[in-house]
Amino acid sequence: MFSVSPFIPNGSIEIVDASNPADVRLRMRVDEGDNPFIYYCHFRAAGVRGVDCRYSLLNGGDVLKFRLASHANLEGRWVNTGVMASYDRRDWFRIPLSEKDGIVTWQHCPDYDQIYYAMWPPYSSEKLLDLMGELQLSPRVRLEVLGRTVGGRDLDLITVGVPGPRKHVCWVIARQHPSETMGGYFIEGFLRRLTAPHDPVANELLDRAVFHVVPNMNPDGTDMALSRANAAGVNLNREWIAPSMEKSPEVKLVRDRMEATGVDFCIDCHGDAQLRCNFLGGPLEIPSRNERLSGLFYGFERAWAAASPDYELGHPYPGGSPDKADLSMAWNWIAERFNCLSVLLEQPFKDTSWRQDLVRGWSPQRSIRFGASLPAAILGVVARLR
Numbered sequence: 001m002f003s004v005s006p007f008i009p010n011g012s013i014e015i016v017d018a019s020n021p022a023d024v025r026l027r028m029r030v031d032e033g034d035n036p037f038i039y040y041c042h043f044r045a046a047g048v049r050g051v052d053c054r055y056s057l058l059n060g061g062d063v064l065k066f067r068l069a070s071h072a073n074l075e076g077r078w079v080n081t082g083v084m085a086s087y088d089r090r091d092w093f094r095i096p097l098s099e100k101d102g103i104v105t106w107q108h109c110p111d112y113d114q115i116y117y118a119m120w121p122p123y124s125s126e127k128l129l130d131l132m133g134e135l136q137l138s139p140r141v142r143l144e145v146l147g148r149t150v151g152g153r154d155l156d157l158i159t160v161g162v163p164g165p166r167k168h169v170c171w172v173i174a175r176q177h178p179s180e181t182m183g184g185y186f187i188e189g190f191l192r193r194l195t196a197p198h199d200p201v202a203n204e205l206l207d208r209a210v211f212h213v214v215p216n217m218n219p220d221g222t223d224m225a226l227s228r229a230n231a232a233g234v235n236l237n238r239e240w241i242a243p244s245m246e247k248s249p250e251v252k253l254v255r256d257r258m259e260a261t262g263v264d265f266c267i268d269c270h271g272d273a274q275l276r277c278n279f280l281g282g283p284l285e286i287p288s289r290n291e292r293l294s295g296l297f298y299g300f301e302r303a304w305a306a307a308s309p310d311y312e313l314g315h316p317y318p319g320g321s322p323d324k325a326d327l328s329m330a331w332n333w334i335a336e337r338f339n340c341l342s343v344l345l346e347q348p349f350k351d352t353s354w355r356q357d358l359v360r361g362w363s364p365q366r367s368i369r370f371g372a373s374l375p376a377a378i379l380g381v382v383a384r385l386r
């Protein structure tokens with residue numbers, strides 16, 4: 001029988017009418033709370049082998065209402081991209097989509113019985129637990145629970161390397177926004193390289209630094225397949241000035257630990273559905289900005305571009321850089337508080353504009369390898385971090 005279902009791990013879609021495969025009408029779910037965002041969908045269609053199917057996201061146009069003001073003139077999120085599809089939940093390819101009058105549609109005649117569609121491939125909590133279980137067998141790795149999320153889930157911290165008086169303290173955090181699932185793949189690539197026993201870059205880096213990694217800042221949002229909020233309906237990346245245990249314990253717990261360890265370097269990993277590049281924001285607009293920090297940032301950019309052609313120099317702040325940093329955002333707050341190199345990473349949902357994969361676009365495979373290039377980029381500046 002033909003079936004469309006959100007009842008899969010990390011599934012999310014509202015079914016308006018799925019009685020006719022040639023006209024499947026769907027709506028993307030809206031996050032509840034103060035931040036009613038919509039970005040994400042992930043569902044399975046069954047009974048589709050050789051069937052001409054047509055899917056419509058009736059509220060696809062509503063996504064455009066949630067653009068940052070500075071992004072208003074950027075290419076829309078539905079342009080130059082496609083929905084991602086997979087038969088085996090490992091290899092994801094793109095089906096072209098189009099947007100007209102606020103409705104996003106795609107057509108597809110699958111080769112097999114069942115298929116999964118997603119805005120971007122999910123990175124589930126189970127996948128992360130598998131990774132952490134594997135990592136903790138390394139003598140370099142310690143696992144800790146920092147505390148509990150709004151929904152009562154564990155907030156995990158992974159420490160790689162041994163703290164010491166002469167070690168720089170580096171933080172890597174990801175997935176404050178649960179729909180930006182590329183952060184999960186990026187972290188996996190990063191951690192696998194950093195824990196590889198025979199990797200000279202990892203070994204050199206761990207002689208000089210210790211890494212505290214929060215692989216998933218928003219486990220509730222991940223398990224609930226939300227777009228940008230946590231279980232209390234809060235956008236965690238606007239909570240960094242005054243987080244609370246009631247509404248944003250995820251930020252409060254990480255911030256408290258940062259106060260205890262200090263921070264010499266931090267990267268906060270996100271995804272942006274409009275960009276066609278890997279974008280870095282630096283500590284360039286914070287109140288205490290200075291030449292040391294801007295020099296470090298440009299050095300870090302050059303080191304990353306040398307380490308991976310998937311980072312390309314010369315992509316300015318989308319829509320122009322703000323005059324004043326928003327200190328409620330993690331990367332700015334951390335840079336200001338610790339006077340350190342703290343950066344924002346936005347991976348694309350679409351693809352990079354200069355090295356395109358016409359079948360997959362920006363994919364988990366590329367995100368993993370991009371994450372694996374981060375240690376070399378940090379090594380390029382580690383001697384100057386403090």
Ligand SMILES: [Zn+2]
Nearest residue numbers: 177180270271
């Ligand atoms: Zn984000």
